[in-house]
Amino acid sequence: MGKSKTKNQKKARVAANHVAEETYGSVPHSFVFHRGQIGKNVEELMMDMRRVMEPYTAQSLKVRKKNVLKDFVTAAGPLGVTHFLVFTKTENSVNLRLARLPKGPTVHFQVTKYTLIKDVISSLKRHRMHEQQFTHHPLLVLNNFGMEGMHIKLMATMFQNMFPSINVHKVNLNNIKRCVLVSYDPASQEIEFRHYSLKVVPVGMSKGVKKLLQEKFPNMSKLEDISDLLLKGVNLSESEAEQDGEHNITELPQVYSGRGNMRAQQSAVRLTEIGPRMTLQLVKIVEGMGEGNVLYHSIMTKSEEEIREILKRKEARLQEKAERRRMQEQNIAFKDEKREENNTLKGMKRKWQKEEAASDDSEVEDTGMQEDQPEAEESEDEAEYYRQAVWEEPDED
Known part of the structure; x- marks a missing residue:
C-alpha cells in the first residue's frame, strides 16, 4: 500500500x-x-x-x-x-x-x-x-x-x-x-x-562540438588533430552557418x-x-x-448624411419592433383575462347545474310522499263499504 x-x-x-x-x-x-x-x-x-x-x-x-x-x-x-x-x-x-x-x-x-x-x-x-x-x-x-x-x-x-x-x-x-x-x-x-x-x-562552435553535445560521435578519419574538430567551421560565412x-x-x-x-x-x-x-x-x-x-x-464609403439616414431608419425599425412587442404583450394579457373570465363562468355554470340537480331530487321525494296518501284513503273507503254491506268489522288483512 x-x-x-x-x-x-x-x-x-x-x-x-x-x-x-x-x-x-x-x-x-x-x-x-x-x-x-x-x-x-x-x-x-x-x-x-x-x-x-x-x-x-x-x-x-x-x-x-x-x-x-x-x-x-x-x-x-x-x-x-x-x-x-x-x-x-x-x-x-x-x-x-x-x-x-x-x-x-x-x-x-x-x-x-x-x-x-x-x-x-x-x-x-x-x-x-x-x-x-x-x-x-x-x-x-x-x-x-x-x-x-x-x-x-x-x-x-x-x-x-x-x-x-x-x-x-x-x-x-x-x-x-x-x-x-x-x-x-x-x-x-x-x-x-x-x-x-x-x-x-x-x-560559436563547430559542427563536431555540436555532435559531441548531442552525444553523437563525429567522423574524425579525415582530421589530423583533435583541434581540427574543435576549430573547424567556427568562422564560416552566414550562408554556410545556416544563415x-x-x-x-x-x-x-x-x-x-x-x-x-x-x-x-x-x-x-x-x-x-x-x-x-x-x-x-x-x-x-x-x-x-x-x-x-x-x-x-473597405469598399463602400458613406457620407455623414447617408450615415444619419441609415441610423434614422434603423431607429425607426427598432421603434416599430418595440411597438409590435408592446401590442403582442397587450394581446397576451387580454387573452389571459378572457381565459380567466371563461374559467370563472364555467365554474359558476357547473355550480348552478349542481344546485339544479339537487333541487330536482328534492321534488321527486315530495311527489313520492304525495302519491302514498291517495292509497291510504282508498283503503279506508273499502273498509267502510265492507261494514255497510256485511255489518261486520273487516279483518286486518
Missing part, C-alpha cells in the same frame, strides 16, 4: 488545482468552425487553424447543418469561449470572420490566398513539427500595425486578444515552441498570416531545452514554417456580434 497523503500535501494539491483553474479560465478560448458548404480544401484549412489555436480551442467541435450561430453563442458562455473564427465560402471567395464574444466587434476578412499545413511541410527538406509543440500556446508577433487608422488599431487589438498574454518577467522560455506572425502591408493593405516552429541552437547572424542571435536569460543552450550564452533562434499560410484582405468591421453598425468598410 502506498503512503497516504498528509494534510499539507492535500492543501498543496488543492491550491495548485485552484491556481490552474484560474489561469486556464483567464486566458482566451476560441471556437473554429464553418457555416454553409465550404468544400474539402477550406475544411482542411479550418482544421489547420484549430491546430494553430491549440491548446485553448475546441479541437473536436462538431458542426451540424441545422446549427445556427445562436447555438454556438449559447454553448460558448459556460465554456468561457471568447472568440469565434468562422469560415464561409461563396462562388467567388473564401471568407473568415473574427468575432469577439459576447457583444462584438466582428472583423470580416477575405482569404485571397492560402496554403495548408500538408503543402507547407511537403515543400521542406526537414520539417520541425511534433505534438509537444502544441501543448502550449504560440507566441504572437505583430508587424506594421502601428500605423494611423482606427481599423488598423482594431485589427491589432483583435489579434492580440485571440492569444494569451505573456509576462516577460515570469514566462518560461521552454514553453515557447511556436510563433504566429501577422504582418500588415500598407501598400497592398493585405495581411500575411504565418505559423512557425521555433528552435534555439548554440552558436545565423545578428538578426537571430541573442543571449538567453534562462536555460533552454537543448544541448548547449545555457544561461547568458549566445544562441540562435531559428524559425521553420509549419503552416497554414494565409493572405487576408480586410472587408469590413461590424460593431456587434454578426450584426450592428458598420464601423469600417
